[in-house]
Amino acid sequence: MPKITYVAVDAAERTIDVQAGTSVMRGAVFNDIDGIVAQCGGNLQCATCHVYVDESTLDKPEPIQPNENEMLDFTACPRRPNSRLSCQLTVTEALDGLIVHLPERQK
Amino acid sequence: MAEGAHPDSVVIVGAGQGGYQTAASLREHGYRGRLVLIDAEDELPYEKPPLSKAYLKGEADEAQLWLRPVGYYARQSIELVAGSVTAVDPAARTVRLADGSEYEYGHLVLATGATPRTLGVPGAGLRGVHTLRTAQDAAALRTSLGAARHAVVVGAGFIGLEFAAAARRAGCEVTVVEALDRPLARVVSARTAEHFTRLHRREGSRLVFGQGVAALHGDERGAVAAVELADGARLPADLVLAGIGVIPRTGLAAAAGLRVSGGIVVDARLLTSDPHISAIGDCAAFPQVRSGNRLRLESVQNAVGHAELVAARLTGESRGYRELPWFWSDQFATTVQIAGLDEGHDTEVVLGEDPDAFSVLLFRGGELQAVESVNRPTDHLASRQLLDRGIPLNPAEAAAPGFTLREHLASHRGEPAVPVG
Secondary structure, three states, X not given: OOEEEEEOOOOXXXXXXXXXXXXXXXXXXXXXXXXXXXXXXXXXXXXXXXXXXXXXXXXXOOOOOHHHHHHHHHOOOOOOOOEEEHHHOEOOHHHOOEEEEOOOOOO | OOOOOOXXXXXXXXXXXXXXXXXXXXXXXXOOOEEEEEEOXXXXXXXXXXXXXXXXOOOOOHHHHEOOOHHHHHHOOOEEEEOOEEEEEOOOOEEEEOOOOEEEOOEEEEOOOXXXXXXXXXXXXXXXXXXXXXXXXXXXXXXXXXXXXXXXXXXXXXXXXXXXXXXXXXXXEEEEEEOOOOOOOOOOOHHXXXXXXXXXXXXXXXXXXXXXXXXXXXXXXXXXXXXEEOOOOEEEOOEEEEOOOEEEOOXXXXXXXXXXXXXXXXOOOOEOOOOOEXXXXXXXXXXXXXXXXXXXXXXXXXXXXXXXXXXXXXXXXXXOOOOOOEEEEEEOOEEEEEEEOOOOOOEEEEEOOOOOOEEEEEEEOOEEEEEEEEOOHHHHHHHHHHHHHOOXXXXXXXXXXXXXXXXXXXXXXXXXXXXOO
16 A cells, blocks of 8 residues: 655654545544544545645656645645645555645634 | 533544544544444444445445544543434433433433434335435445446435436436425525526436426335326336435434524533533534524534534633634536534625636625635635635625635735634
């Protein structure tokens, strides 16, 4: 299974085997990783599953789609060039090794 | 410390979005007492929105609906109990289950939700006649959709239209029958409703307005075969969905002597008429911040917002509920998002020239009440912030050439938030 590393605000890291086909958001929620709210359950409605993709793994995810791009302007923590909504990052073998940093808050 | 905070045990009746969130938020707030989450459905707590969307289309399976994996509840010491609560005894502070077992509570949270209305016409009990509320309902519908050819949807609300879209995508001939003269009459403006009429017709569904259903007729095997309309017309049907609204589950509350009126009556802190019992989500009639009207709202946002407030109160942080309501629905490739609550508007301003991507701003007395956005997510998120922070906007400003919600919000960034209401 692809391995995804989640880095908390306090730099604590956890690497999880996440099943292909699910999302980076669900990978966190299903492994009790705090820091992702995902209030709408992954339906691209709430912008509360914001993550920063580590610069070293920026080439792994698929490009941002227009709706995600618009929603990213409304995250609770500032948008940066490496910002993504983790519900839109579908886990595939191509994501193996992805590192995401969690923001200070989601709402 | 807030009155009634830190009870030694919390029992939650109903493990839908609101019940689950109350338990989860209590633990996040550091609550250490006993926590019992009871539901008659023997399922792990799951999300409902996908049931009429991705799940129905076969794009998600049961496990993907779970809010948390099974191990979460044990790790958080949340007792999941599968059982039907038959009585609440407010004097003894106990709830009784159908199997005779009893649970004592320091505080009780009623998150009992709602039950779909069923068609009160002859033939409503035929095989192939469905409602859509639970995972079990959705599983039955998903199976039936595979073999169905003629689907008739009674009621053009969100559930009816979302199901109609899924049935059309599954290759069914679809007819939607609505008693009123337009779809979504309770929830969106006429302009937004008109968009959905066009969308469903363009996708090949038939929409019939101003018509009630008189009867359902079956074949010799007891399966539905036709829907008879009030004017006598018969529509062939091998699958019927009744999407005609829900009835809040207030029976337990009423039997326990709590005030019930169009829902379980709660105050701004979401307390019922008994200080040891809260009610949240679809079943709770609570005062609206702006109007003071006591209303029930049926949405994920409402259930989660209520749950978080009750969890905060039970751990010592009491406040009044003032979260901005928001809703969404996906049908075909269209998303409609609603920010705020339209309790009657006198002025509309439409943003956007594209008939398939626009926002309708609804004003009352010169004040923005709600914004409906069709395929305009930026407008929706900007509206939520504008309404939430009480940033003023009048119809003339909104109608000015070149106006955008996003720029209006940006021009007020950094200003102190103005209390709403």
